[in-house]
Amino acid sequence: MLRTLASALRWRPLEKTRGCASSPVDAGREIQVRALEGLDQGITEILMNRPSARNALGNVFVSQLLEALAQLREDRHVRVLIFRSGVKGVFCAGADLKEREQMSEAEVGVFVQRLRGLMNEIASSAVMGLIETTRGLLPGAGGTQRLPRCLGVALAKELIFTGRRLSGMQAQALGLVNHAVAQNEEGNAAYHRALALAQEILPQVDIASGMAIEGICYAQNIPTRDRLEGMAAFREKRTPKFVGE
Numbered sequence: 001m002l003r004t005l006a007s008a009l010r011w012r013p014l015e016k017t018r019g020c021a022s023s024p025v026d027a028g029r030e031i032q033v034r035a036l037e038g039l040d041q042g043i044t045e046i047l048m049n050r051p052s053a054r055n056a057l058g059n060v061f062v063s064q065l066l067e068a069l070a071q072l073r074e075d076r077h078v079r080v081l082i083f084r085s086g087v088k089g090v091f092c093a094g095a096d097l098k099e100r101e102q103m104s105e106a107e108v109g110v111f112v113q114r115l116r117g118l119m120n121e122i123a124s125s126a127v128m129g130l131i132e133t134t135r136g137l138l139p140g141a142g143g144t145q146r147l148p149r150c151l152g153v154a155l156a157k158e159l160i161f162t163g164r165r166l167s168g169m170q171a172q173a174l175g176l177v178n179h180a181v182a183q184n185e186e187g188n189a190a191y192h193r194a195l196a197l198a199q200e201i202l203p204q205v206d207i208a209s210g211m212a213i214e215g216i217c218y219a220q221n222i223p224t225r226d227r228l229e230g231m232a233a234f235r236e237k238r239t240p241k242f243v244g245e
Contacts, residue, residue, distance in 0.1 A: 029049065030048070030049055030050040030058075030064050031046060031047070031049070031061065031064035031065045031067075032047040032049055033046055033068050033072065034047060040195075040199065042077065042078065043079065043081075043195070043198045044072060044075075044081050044082070045082045046065070046068055046069075046072075046083050046084070047085075047086045048061070048065075048084070048085050048087070048091075048092060049085075050087070051086070053093065053096055054087060054090045054092075054093035055087050055093055056093040056095065056096035057096055057115060057141075058099045062114055062115060066114070066117070069118075076208075079202055080198040080201050080202055082194050082195065082198055084191050088187050115141040116141055116142050118141070119141050119142045143160070147159065147160065150175065150176060151175070155174070168180035168190075181193045224245060225243060225245045226240075226243065226245060229241060229242060229243075
């Protein structure tokens with residue numbers, strides 16, 4: 001199945017007017033955006049491509065990623081977003097400590113704020129984000145707040161204080177990731193699982209259409225006697241008597 005998915009994959013670059021577009025000129029960019037075509041149209045991939053630093057979160061990397069997300073947020077053709085690595089054997093190494101070492105204290109503070117903004121942008125993005133793999137935690141970028149909400153305070157403290165690395169299976173068992181897959185010879189099994197999930201999500205109703213449908217249905221409910229009866233029953237703390245009108 002993995003080979004079938006790989007052979008069916010086709011790249012379609014986004015419009016050249018976008019700074020984050022996939023094109024020969026952008027081949028050296030740390031963040032590249034690629035839109036799939038054919039049956040996969042609507043799926044867009046953000047490719048993290050900083051092999052010299054194992055995709056560590058440096059200034060240029062974060063700036064280009066924020067730029068890409070801002071542009072994709074306005075693209076109505078994007079239904080599902082996949083974050084993937086162009087560096088074999090690694091997803092993201094976390095903070096670029098070598099670059100961080102050269103920053104002043106003020107610069108570190110500004111950069112960490114931008115990093116938190118990036119995490120919030122990903123979390124609140126209108127598009128669906130599928131992370132192909134997870135390697136470690138980054139408490140300085142909001143992990144101390146998000147992790148307790150996911151796992152509870154006690155377990156979050158244990159993981160943060162020990163700095164323990166988790167395998168994919170361990171992360172899945174804890175509920176940090178939805179899926180963990182065995183690696184294949186090409187080293188991209190997690191990407192293919194993310195792509196398969198994206199293909200499953202793709203035909204579903206997008207949020208804008210869903211909200212429009214909900215609005216139409218609710219508008220039909222507004223003038224009904226049953227709506228008024230339901231509110232009255234709630235106020236009077238009694239069982240409603242609906243009549244279908």
